[in-house]
Amino acid sequence: MKNxxxxxxLDTEGGYVNNPADRGGxxxxxxxxxTARHFGFADIKxxxxxxxxxxxxxxxxxxxxxxxxxxLSPVLAYELCDSAVNLGPSVPxxxxxxxxxxxxxxxxxxxxxxxxxxxxxxxxDALKAYLSIRGDEGEKILRLALNCSQGNHYLxxxxxxxxxxxxxxxxxxxRVLFPNT
Numbered sequence: 001m002k003n004x005x006x007x008x009x010l011d012t013e014g015g016y017v018n019n020p021a022d023r024g025g026x027x028x029x030x031x032x033x034x035t036a037r038h039f040g041f042a043d044i045k046x047x048x049x050x051x052x053x054x055x056x057x058x059x060x061x062x063x064x065x066x067x068x069x070x071x072l073s074p075v076l077a078y079e080l081c082d083s084a085v086n087l088g089p090s091v092p093x094x095x096x097x098x099x100x101x102x103x104x105x106x107x108x109x110x111x112x113x114x115x116x117x118x119x120x121x122x123x124x125d126a127l128k129a130y131l132s133i134r135g136d137e138g139e140k141i142l143r144l145a146l147n148c149s150q151g152n153h154y155l156x157x158x159x160x161x162x163x164x165x166x167x168x169x170x171x172x173x174x175r176v177l178f179p180n181t
Contacts, residue, residue, distance in 0.1 A: 001070060005078045006056050009085055012174050013052075016045050021163040030085045031055050056085065064089035065119035072127055073139050079146050082175060087153065090117035095149040099142060100126045109133055151176045 013030030024032045028044045029052030036044045039055050047055075060081050061067055066089075070077035076096075083092035094117040101112050110129040113122055131138060154171045158164040 001074045002057070002061065002067070005070075005074070005081055006053050006061075008078065009056065009082050010049055010052060012082070013085065019166070021166045023161075023163075028052065029056075035059060056081075060084045060089060064093060065124075068119060068124050069127065072124070072131055075139060075143055076127075076146070079143050083146070083150055086171070086175060087150075091153065092146065092150070093117045093119055093123075095146050096127070096142075097123060099145045099149070100130055103130055103134075103138075103142070103145075147176045 010029050013027070016026065016028040018026040026033050026044050028036070028047045029049060031044070031047060031052050033044045035055065036047055039058070041047055041051070064080075064084060066077045066081045066084070069080060080089075080092045080096060083095075094115055096119075097113045097115045097117070100110075100123070101115075104110050104112065104126070110126045111122070113126055130142065134141070151172060154164075154168050154176070158168050
């Protein structure tokens with residue numbers, strides 16, 4: 001499951017890119033230069049797919065606890081991990097927590113979460129309760145909700161910085177339109 005998720009993300013990201021409109025700077029397999037340096041790579045151009053895979057696993061899977069989400073829903077784990085590679089892990093985690101809070105029937109189904117943008121036992125318990133109550137349909141609706149937040153995020157950053165308009169069509173096509181599923 002994890003391998004399939006990482007393969008989909010790496011296929012979407014592709015290899016080395018250095019677009020001057022990208023504030024994140026050069027990337028390789030979706031890994032930014034600063035992230036690559038954090039993991040000991042001096043030359044981002046030389047990162048192999050397998051090395052990128054290892055960085056994904058550590059920085060965008062295990063550290064934000066998407067592996068715990070995957071035990072409940074591989075589909076949602078993919079959505080969160082893919083968004084994290086593009087936006088950083090805290091952003092999609094905040095969306096997940098916010099959506100769970102509004103899907104809990106004003107705290108009747110499960111307690112509201114503090115929006116701390118970290119996955120811990122309470123977030124996992126809330127997700128487990130939500131999926132238990134809503135089932136497969138709920139999983140699809142939560143994925144749609146996360147994609148709504150992601151699309152809105154892209155709209156907002158394009159409105160704030162017109163150079164991002166270079167990327168928005170591809171972001172929506174490859175990340176929001178239920179890619180690779």
